Amino acid sequence: MSESISITTTQPAQTAASPSFWQDARHRLWKNKLAVFGLVVVCVLGALSLASYLWPNLTGYTYARQDLTLGPAPPSHAHWLGTDALGRDLLARLLYGGGISLTVGLYATGVSLIIGVIYGAISGFAGGKVDSVMMRIVDILYALPFVIFVILIMVFFGQSLVLMFIAIGAVEWLTMARIVRGQVMAVKRQEFVEAAHALGLSEARIIFQHIVPNLLGPIIVYATLTMPEVILLESFLSFLGLGVQPPQSSWGVLIKEGADVMQEYPWLLIYPAAAMALTLFSLNFLGDGLRDALDVRGSKD
Amino acid sequence: MSLLNVEKLSTSFHTRNGVVRAVRDVSFQLERGETLGIVGESGSGKSVTCYSIMGLIPQPPGRIEGGRAMFDGVDLLACSHGKLNSIRGRRISMIFQDAMTSLNPFLRIGEQLIEPLLIHEKINRNDAIARALHMLNAAGIPEAETRMNMYPHEFSGGMRQRVMIAMALITKPDLLIADEPTTALDVTVQAQILELIQKMQRELGMAVILVSHDLGVVSGFCDRVMVMYAGQVMESARTDDLFYDTKHPYTRALRQSIPALQMKGQELHTIPGQPPDMLCPPPGCPFAPRCERAVDYCAREEIRLLEVAPNHATACLRVQKEKLAV
Amino acid sequence: MIRFIIRRLLETVPVLFIIATATFFMMHAAPGGPFSSEKQAPPEVQARINAFYGLDKPLFQQYLRQMKHLLTGDLGPSFKYAGRTVNEIIGDSFPVSAELGCEGLFVALLFGLVAGMVAALKQNTFWDHLPMSLAMVGLCVPTFVLGPLLVLVFAIHLDWFNAAGWFFPRDRILPALTLGAVYAAYIARLCRGGFLEVLHQDYIRTARAKGASDARILFKHSLRGGILPVVSYLGPTIAGVLTGSFVVETIFGIPGFGRFFVIAAFNRDYFMVMGSVLFYAVLVIFLNLAADIVLVWLNPRLRFEE
Numbered sequence: 063m064s065e066s067i068s069i070t071t072t073q074p075a076q077t078a079a080s081p082s083f084w085q086d087a088r089h090r091l092w093k094n095k096l097a098v099f100g101l102v103v104v105c106v107l108g109a110l111s112l113a114s115y116l117w118p119n120l121t122g123y124t125y126a127r128q129d130l131t132l133g134p135a136p137p138s139h140a141h142w143l144g145t146d147a148l149g150r151d152l153l154a155r156l157l158y159g160g161g162i163s164l165t166v167g168l169y170a171t172g173v174s175l176i177i178g179v180i181y182g183a184i185s186g187f188a189g190g191k192v193d194s195v196m197m198r199i200v201d202i203l204y205a206l207p208f209v210i211f212v213i214l215i216m217v218f219f220g221q222s223l224v225l226m227f228i229a230i231g232a233v234e235w236l237t238m239a240r241i242v243r244g245q246v247m248a249v250k251r252q253e254f255v256e257a258a259h260a261l262g263l264s265e266a267r268i269i270f271q272h273i274v275p276n277l278l279g280p281i282i283v284y285a286t287l288t289m290p291e292v293i294l295l296e297s298f299l300s301f302l303g304l305g306v307q308p309p310q311s312s313w314g315v316l317i318k319e320g321a322d323v324m325q326e327y328p329w330l331l332i333y334p335a336a337a338m339a340l341t342l343f344s345l346n347f348l349g350d351g352l353r354d355a356l357d358v359r360g361s362k363d
Numbered sequence: 364m365s366l367l368n369v370e371k372l373s374t375s376f377h378t379r380n381g382v383v384r385a386v387r388d389v390s391f392q393l394e395r396g397e398t399l400g401i402v403g404e405s406g407s408g409k410s411v412t413c414y415s416i417m418g419l420i421p422q423p424p425g426r427i428e429g430g431r432a433m434f435d436g437v438d439l440l441a442c443s444h445g446k447l448n449s450i451r452g453r454r455i456s457m458i459f460q461d462a463m464t465s466l467n468p469f470l471r472i473g474e475q476l477i478e479p480l481l482i483h484e485k486i487n488r489n490d491a492i493a494r495a496l497h498m499l500n501a502a503g504i505p506e507a508e509t510r511m512n513m514y515p516h517e518f519s520g521g522m523r524q525r526v527m528i529a530m531a532l533i534t535k536p537d538l539l540i541a542d543e544p545t546t547a548l549d550v551t552v553q554a555q556i557l558e559l560i561q562k563m564q565r566e567l568g569m570a571v572i573l574v575s576h577d578l579g580v581v582s583g584f585c586d587r588v589m590v591m592y593a594g595q596v597m598e599s600a601r602t603d604d605l606f607y608d609t610k611h612p613y614t615r616a617l618r619q620s621i622p623a624l625q626m627k628g629q630e631l632h633t634i635p636g637q638p639p640d641m642l643c644p645p646p647g648c649p650f651a652p653r654c655e656r657a658v659d660y661c662a663r664e665e666i667r668l669l670e671v672a673p674n675h676a677t678a679c680l681r682v683q684k685e686k687l688a689v
Numbered sequence: 690m691i692r693f694i695i696r697r698l699l700e701t702v703p704v705l706f707i708i709a710t711a712t713f714f715m716m717h718a719a720p721g722g723p724f725s726s727e728k729q730a731p732p733e734v735q736a737r738i739n740a741f742y743g744l745d746k747p748l749f750q751q752y753l754r755q756m757k758h759l760l761t762g763d764l765g766p767s768f769k770y771a772g773r774t775v776n777e778i779i780g781d782s783f784p785v786s787a788e789l790g791c792e793g794l795f796v797a798l799l800f801g802l803v804a805g806m807v808a809a810l811k812q813n814t815f816w817d818h819l820p821m822s823l824a825m826v827g828l829c830v831p832t833f834v835l836g837p838l839l840v841l842v843f844a845i846h847l848d849w850f851n852a853a854g855w856f857f858p859r860d861r862i863l864p865a866l867t868l869g870a871v872y873a874a875y876i877a878r879l880c881r882g883g884f885l886e887v888l889h890q891d892y893i894r895t896a897r898a899k900g901a902s903d904a905r906i907l908f909k910h911s912l913r914g915g916i917l918p919v920v921s922y923l924g925p926t927i928a929g930v931l932t933g934s935f936v937v938e939t940i941f942g943i944p945g946f947g948r949f950f951v952i953a954a955f956n957r958d959y960f961m962v963m964g965s966v967l968f969y970a971v972l973v974i975f976l977n978l979a980a981d982i983v984l985v986w987l988n989p990r991l992r993f994e995e
Binding site: 483 | 890891892894895896897898899900901902905909910913914987988989
Binding site: 198202204210213214215217290294297298301302303317318321324325328331335338339342343346347 | 700704712715825826828829830831833834837841845925935936950951954955962965966969
């Protein structure tokens with residue numbers, strides 16, 4: 063039986079407009095309750111710390127004001143989190159310290175970001191021998207314990223905050239460089255870059271309109287995951303006495319002071335430790351959530 | 364009694380966007396030594412059907428919603444895990460489309476070859492190795508002894524597929540399920556692999572289910588063909604009947620799309636439109652929106668597979684009404 | 690494989706050289722060292738420094754002398770502990786750190802691998818969320834918080850262990866747990882990730898199609914692939930663990946290499962510092978090489994990538 067091939071045009075099935083990559087990511091992130099929790103906590107803490115910096119008298123006490131008659135006192139109505147050996151209000155010190163720790167976190171992450179992205183991007187673009195050599199250097203450096211050098215630098219060259227940003231940032235850039243380089247190479251090979259070339263787009267346009275947006279995802283994720291490591295590193299240095307100096311109070315300093323008198327005045331250890339743990343949790347959850355939402359795969363976890 | 368009797372198999376995937384009904388009420392039978400081809404586009408449910416029978420659907424997100432798969436008196440969909448494992452690899456074997464990812468890159472070929480023997484038969488290692496060598500030879504792989512100690516990535520694509528076949532047939536199963544075994548291969552190699560499967564099938568007298576999107580591949584090989592679309596069976600018949608007495612518009616369209624049958628210089632025939640969205644399939648016949656012979660009830664009435672001629676079933680409502688006065 | 694090893698060994702020479710040079714110049718550039726006029730070391734030490742260094746000679750010659758000393762393995766005298774050389778101090782303290790490190794590593798691997806595998810197998814159930822939550826805690830609680838907390842609970846309140854010291858076998862337990870906790874957390878997460886990735890691969894599906902039992906799939910098919918990220922991670926971190934983490938040794942009063950390094954840094958005991966840095970660097974490089982060899986052995990595909 064032969065039939066005439068008459069093609070009846072039918073209405074195409076109604077499909078919902080598919081969301082863009084960023085919309086989809088935002089949607090996925092929103093559904094991840096832990097990540098949202100992390101985001102909220104970080105924002106709240108950040109806001110509180112900023113407030114305590116702008117208005118040092120926020121809690122009624124500044125972070126440095128001593129009350130020697132009072133001495134170390136457990137939490138009370140006047141001092142919500144208690145006081146330390148010099149009668150300084152713990153809550154005020156905690157908030158101020160939070161600001162410092164977060165600031166160090168941000169700046170040091172920024173440093174590692176800048177170095178890492180530039181290094182990784184160059185290596186990824188150049189490819190070939192240049193890339194091999196650059197990555198080999200990263201491999202070798204990755205194996206060396208930078209912490210030792212940071213300690214040396216802080217010991218030998220004094221303890222300015224700026225130096226600490228740079229030193230810590232210099233430790234963490236390696237991972238970022240690797241990630242960025244990997245992403246650049248993956249994107250470079252993708253067919254849409256070839257297509258762009260075939261369409262005659264200029265090199266610069268390809269870089270900025272196509273490659274850079276693809277870098278943003280992993281960069282955001284790993285920047286968020288680098289922050290907790292940086293904060294831990296800073297507190298570690300402070301614990302050793304190499305970081306922030308009293309009476310300035312980063313969380314590391316507070317924890318050290320608390321650990322020293324842990325038996326008699328446990329609140330001096332518990333509250334700073336809890337605050338730091340909470341912040342690190344939040345940053346980690348947020349980072350994990352971002353990674354799931356943006357579907358980034360890295361060389362670490 | 365049939366070797367394999369699948370009744371009203373339904374499998375769904377519960378994704379975050381909704382429930383995808385990948386396989387809906389699929390039924391078919393397979394006799395011993397018979398070759399059945401399952402043909403359909405991507406997303407037609409042909410592979411999911413086979414994975415469901417073999418218990419290879421990850422649950423979650425997948426779920427077998429209903430049906431039975433009777434293999435020699437045992438319902439594969441309802442039996443215990445241990446029972447299923449005793450059947451898989453010994454009486455039913457499966458080979459997959461991409462041999463590169465389907466072979467363990469960390470283990471040597473020899474190790475993977477003898478594994479079915481070690482699992483299912485009381486046999487010592489040396490005997491197993493001897494049988495593995497024999498299988499490699501039968502599968503047309505030269506220098507079998509050296510090859511046994513190599514890793515999958517040291518083989519070419521065609522060789523890897525031969526290894527997979529050897530591995531699947533080493534226990535002399537009653538049924539081989541081949542899921543698009545040639546899709547990832549060069550055309551010349553495709554023919555060789557199909558020949559190999561055919562040769563082994565005759566030697567072992569086993570039944571074969573060959574899954575493919577290529578009607579041409581299936582036609583040269585299978586006794587019977589089953590055409591699937593949108594998770595349902597559209598038509599099922601002996602191969603010759605399917606080609607020369609087609610009883611479903613989709614099958615006809617597929618047939619006409621085979622490039623080899625076109626006259627040179629003419630436009631290629633395509634089927635206009637898209638397969639339906641499996642998240643919310645439209646009511647009635649899933650092919651109706653694209654069907655050139657559709658009428659008003661096609662998009663309304665639920666379809667089912669009915670035998671309209673000896674050993675020839677179709678799900679087309681129009682054909683059913685004509686032939687059976689239903 | 691041999692070529693690979695030789696190539697790596699050759700690479701280490703310039704690296705060590707750079708580290709030694711950098712440390713040397715850092716010591717000279719830093720204020721408050723023995724080479725500046727501020728700090729006056731006791732006369733005997735000063736005399737020894739002069740002899741060792743030839744402080745009256747020009748900088749470049751000092752550098753060469755230092756390099757020569759290093760090549761012969763002579764790391765110089767210590768400032769703080771008069772009468773002892775750096776070689777001696779390292780020789781005494783390193784085995785302690787190594788023991789602590791091995792024990793910490795054992796703890797980390799035991800808990801980490803088990804937790805990771807269980808979590809991967811029982812993905813998205815309680816047995817996945819529980820280990821991963823604990824791991825998260827391990828990541829977010831710093832060592833110097835965990836240590837004192839453990840001491841507070843187990844040594845002071847429960848009196849099961851000593852609060853410090855390194856005399857009895859029992860003394861090893863709290864430090865090992867403290868040290869291992871962080872690494873266990875990382876290992877658990879990496880292990881889970883590795884196993885999940887493997888368990889979703891096509892070749893696992895093939896193994897199931899062959900009728901393999903769950904145990905067989907886990908140990909024969911998944912293990913090698915699943916552990917890969919853990920081994921990659923272990924390379925650089927083994928060195929950190931083995932030198933016993935400065936913090937743990939400080940908290941528990943353990944006479945290990947890390948603690949001496951920190952003390953030396955604070956006391957500007959320059960030879961000790963420099964010797965420690967180099968020793969540490971050599972250790973790290975060799976441990977990394979070992980880890981890479983294991984990695985290549987585990988993953989046959991890497992053997993052909995050159």
